Amino acid sequence: MPRILPGVFAMAIIVVASNILVQYQLGNWLTWGALTYPVAFLVTDVMNRVYGTQAARRVVLAGFVTGVLCSLIAAGFDKTTLRIAIASGAAFLSAQLIDIAVFNQLRKYNWWLPPLAASLVGSVLDTAVFFSIAFAAELAPFFPNDDVSWANEQVPLLGSGPIMPLWVSLAVADWLVKLAQAVLALVPFRILVGNLIERRAQIN
8 A cells, every 4th residue: 555655645636636726717618627637547547557457446546535525525615516526526436447447458558558548538438427417408307406507508619619508618628638638648657657667676
């Protein structure tokens, strides 16, 4: 357990920071939380590569517990809803676990393929699960106390595309950020993995 504590702390910090920053708008379609949240995939992939599947799952579980606690605290201050909390928890857990599964399937290939493919697949699932549960009008009967009518306003996709519910534009913008970060994260992934493996070799 001590060897993965840095990963646990990193994941907890990312989850807490994202829960705070999601309250602040960035342009028309994003929040500042959209910039910090995708780093969670980097942490999971580094832990998976260096310490293996079980270690990565423990780090993800720590992030999930942290996220649940953040949602409960936010609910106490009326800053979130049950629907958002469920969407956030379901998206995080499912996306991170599929990230680990995809990474393991591709582990034997070139160093860049497992983290890139895993992050891309995880990002698609994360975005789809969160935004559909949180805002889709079809799920409104399950959350009668949560008014998300604003997210279903019909607007041009990202301001210039076909007419769709507002939440679809928010989801697409969010996924595009995750896509960009999945590519950019290959650099710190390579550096962190190299440093951690070298450190383990020195200790052993």
